[in-house]
Amino acid sequence: MTSSEVSIRIVGVEPWEPPDGESGRGMLLRTTRGDVNIIVHNNQEGRTTKGVVWVWGARGGFAGPAGGLYRDLSEELKLDATSVRVDYRMPNNIQECVMDTLVGVSFLTGTGHTEIALVGHSFGGAVVITAAPYSEDVKAVVALSSQTFGARGADKVSPRPLLLAHGASDSRLPPYCSEQIYSWAKKPKELVLYPGAEHGLTECGQELREMLGDWLRSNLGL
Secondary structure, three states, X not given: OOHHHOOOOEEEEEXXXXXXXXXXXXXXXXXXXXXXXXXXXXXXXXXXXXXXXXEOOOXXXXXXXXXXXXXXXXXXXXXXXXXXXXXXXXXXXXXXXXHHHHHHHHHHHOOOOOXXXXXXXXXXXXXXXXXXXXOOOEEEXXXXXXXXXXXXXXXHHOOOOEEEEEEOOOOOOOOHHHHHHHHHOOOOEEEEEEOOOOOOOHHHHHHHHHHHHHHXXXXXXX
């Protein structure tokens, strides 16, 4: 995907009611390519230049793997970093989903955030790997249980740090996928495999939460 193909712009922002059980504030971003629903977690009494954009798998959604990992870490980090959870306009269309991710980045940069991490799971892993080189404000990238299709440009993530995490017992996308992406990527890069964990990473949920939270704090300077 070339720079000329990445064309999307926010033209309006409106309140939006998120699904029941979701923490955070719902916002609807009117864009030149359609409406994007996001959930924002932030400290409304303080200001920060740090942010995280979270995207999920091929079906879209907000919660993330491991039983709501995105929601939980967004709440945990919100005193120091603003989180934006993005639901795709056109799930499973990698080009459009990359643009939705970049809309999340644009929303953050437009509100003063200049150090942003991208986190994606499964299909979303390839999405964030592809999206990262399009913004200088993206400082770190995380791909969880990632597919290889769409991730061939992993070398372009550098010099940003790239974290790959995968369940060693993943029967949907084998751990070889993250191992392959790791081989394509340049330093700094890190690969973590969780023995006994499947694609959804539920089996290593608590360990993953702690590791990912610490990694984001370290690489965003929280």
